Amino acid sequence: MKNIKKYLKVWLIMSKNSFLAVFNQRTALSVFLIGKLLRFFFFFGFIVFLLKGTKSLAGYDLNQTLLFFLTFNLIDTISQFLFREVYRFRPLIVSGGFDLVLSKPISALFRSLMGGADVIDLITIVPLTIATFYVAGLLNPSILQTTFYILLVLNGLIIAAAFHIFVLGLGIISLEIDHTIMIYRDLFNLGRFPIDIYKEPLRGFITFLIPIGIMVSFPAKAIMGMMSPLGVIWSLAFGGLLLFLSFKFWNFALKKYTSASS
């Protein structure tokens, strides 16, 4: 408990510093915020116009398709908010500055993963959450279905954390971060729409191997009553296993760090 309090305090300090740095560049902050909002509304508009013409997408009506889209955005935005520091990890490794992270009395993984929360994403999380729960409410879910939804969204965030840890580990071994994270983001974008639109073997690939389906589509399906309790338990176990493996990989990668250039 004491440890959690300590890490929460450290996270708040690091996030405050990160926010102050961003607030220093107000023009960039405004431009990025407008850009992110525009992208969201362009896609939102696209789905509305599309479904007005076609009435359904892979068997889902407008509200259901919007829920897939909003759930995707919710998980994407929260993980961007929490794990933004991963995008700044490469210079630390290349310059040897990671030595300073290692020498501090907090977990190097914690610092590298969550050391720079993104204020732009934080601003959008609240309205996005309200919109998601509003659209979810239109589908009249039961309490159990809502509980499953929340659990699976949290599971999606755990899987996102695991992926970011894998990227960090790969960064230590190969010095390559930017492309790996962008490829992850492009694959994750495949979850913007229900994974049912994809044909096999691609659907199986993005459900289980790169579990975009478990991260994004399963929560939305749960609120529509399309997930059995066993399916939910299985998804949570999968998320836990992936996180465990990512920790193992991080420890393995850390042993390969050569402290070059320091």
Next chain:
Amino acid sequence: MNKYLQIFKLSFQQEFAYRLNFIMWRVRNILQIILTFFLWSSVFKNPQTEVFGYNQEKILTYVFGILILRAIVFSARAVDVAGEISNGAISNFLLKPVSYFKYWATRDVASKVLNLSFSVIEITLLFLILKPNLFLQTNLVVLFAVFISLILAVVLFFCLLFITNMSAFWMPENGWAAQFLFIVIITDFLSGGVFPLDIMPLVLQKVLYSTPFPYLLFFPLQIYLGKIAGLEIIRGLITSFAWVFILLMILKFTWAKGLRRYSAEGR
């Protein structure tokens, strides 16, 4: 002419210097196409379906056409102009006997040739794997109109990109932010790069047609697909040409104003 040929050669070689960068960029393009391909395949599961004036054949041609047109229109090295302005590297070019615009236009052509070659290979592979029904335009007059609209689109995008990058004269630290907003988000969506613009209500389409964006990707593809013909093509080409003229004027004006403001920081 010879110096621009040398720039073309050097630029081409430079693209190969960062092979991983280039390959990853192409992989990302393919992933985008996969998303839109399956999205539209799902909508047009039944080959008889016709929505927004598209049938399965035409919408899949649109998806594949976007891959090629992106390579022709959107591949550009002039994205680096903002960086050169903010770090002062542009001073070197101002002292050399080369036109800064022609220099970047040549580099853009090198990038387009390389990206187009790769996109043709990718389309062939995707075609063999996904086996889509594609629409083949055989009317030579229509193909000529597509060609003209593409040339105008390339010049339009060059102007848009350059004007956006020149914002670095006034905000040296935020040139990349302007690029993110105007090129990555606004231009990509409003040019039809993410979805066909004719799924939108007619009023919005009319508003969009009075901007330069649809003439980058959407308009050439509409001509190719035979969705517009005759007078509509001519009207579109005239509007596109008018935008080229307006943007060239803005480019010239912004460049002159920007140079007066430029103080070679960091040099």
